[in-house]
Amino acid sequence: MRHHQISCQIALVLGCLVITSAVWSQERQRGSDRKVPPPLKFYQGRKIAQTMHYSGAEWLIRNEREREERCTLMWANLGVKPGMTVCDMGCGNGFHALRLARMVGKSGAVLGVDIQPEMLKLLQKRAAKARVRNVQPVLGTISDPKLPVGKVDLILCVDVYHEFSHPEQMLSAMRKSLTPRGVVVLVEYRAEDPQVPIKPLHKMSKKQIMKELPRNGFKLVKQFDKLPWQHMMFFGRDPDFDADKSDSADSSGD
Numbered sequence: 001m002r003h004h005q006i007s008c009q010i011a012l013v014l015g016c017l018v019i020t021s022a023v024w025s026q027e028r029q030r031g032s033d034r035k036v037p038p039p040l041k042f043y044q045g046r047k048i049a050q051t052m053h054y055s056g057a058e059w060l061i062r063n064e065r066e067r068e069e070r071c072t073l074m075w076a077n078l079g080v081k082p083g084m085t086v087c088d089m090g091c092g093n094g095f096h097a098l099r100l101a102r103m104v105g106k107s108g109a110v111l112g113v114d115i116q117p118e119m120l121k122l123l124q125k126r127a128a129k130a131r132v133r134n135v136q137p138v139l140g141t142i143s144d145p146k147l148p149v150g151k152v153d154l155i156l157c158v159d160v161y162h163e164f165s166h167p168e169q170m171l172s173a174m175r176k177s178l179t180p181r182g183v184v185v186l187v188e189y190r191a192e193d194p195q196v197p198i199k200p201l202h203k204m205s206k207k208q209i210m211k212e213l214p215r216n217g218f219k220l221v222k223q224f225d226k227l228p229w230q231h232m233m234f235f236g237r238d239p240d241f242d243a244d245k246s247d248s249a250d251s252s253g254d
């Protein structure tokens with residue numbers, strides 16, 4: 001376990017290079033996202049983690065991952081069915097996307113969104129090797145996942161939400177992309193559990209998650225508490241949420 005802890009942390013430290021501000025200035029230079037505010041350092045009292053760099057992508061497909069995280073159990077409890085349109089948000093090299101593609105079948109589709117084109121190239125390479133044809137790579141920006149409006153049945157966010165430099169913009173866009181009964185599933189390492197061998201910056205507590213999602217128009221609809229390391233929380237659109245309130249919500253960075 002100790003060896004594992006060290007290798008996990010080295011991988012995260014190596015992988016977590018500062019790319020967000022570089023992406024932000026590129027977007028501004030291109031003029032494609034002029035209204036995007038600067039990346040937040042804190043949100044609702046939580047320090048935002050740096051983006052995991054694509055050079056650390058091998059860690060995402062490590063052999064121990066199933067034993068550590070019981071991904072098979074997580075997938076089995078997602079409620080994904082054939083024919084669905086699902087999104088793997090922050091898909092990296094597609095560890096979850098490829099599995100989701102099999103779960104939705106030929107009649108369904110998986111949108112693999114990431115902000116690093118290199119991650120999407122790795123996803124495409126792995127999809128081609130596995131002969132998976134229903135995964136569509138989508139290059140998002142730090143504030144816009146570029147998802148179709150009202151079309152997505154489920155958005156899976158594994159180990160990514162805590163990296164969002166623009167949580168409010170991302171949540172707003174994700175909310176708009178959902179079908180009326182669509183859900184966002186947040187899977188985050190448990191901050192409450194010191195036994196989970198992941199750096200604190202890359203973990204989230206349920207309390208913190210509940211400080212962030214409901215104020216952005218999401219309602220907790222279900223939880224699955226049997227994963228060894230992670231929270232798994234399902235959020236649907238809160239019908240009472242008035243879109244105007246989001247503008248006045250505190251986004252001061254604390």
Ligand SMILES: C[S@@+](CC[C@H](N)C(=O)[O-])C[C@H]1O[C@@H](n2cnc3c(N)ncnc32)[C@H](O)[C@@H]1O
Nearest residue numbers: 052060090091092095114115116142158160163
């Ligand atoms: C720690 S990795 C997790 C990858 C994958 N979800 C998994 O569990 O194997 C986080 C990924 O989220 C991506 N990411 C960070 N911010 C993002 C954003 N605003 N929109 C889309 N992807 C983002 C990063 O580029 C990185 O590939």
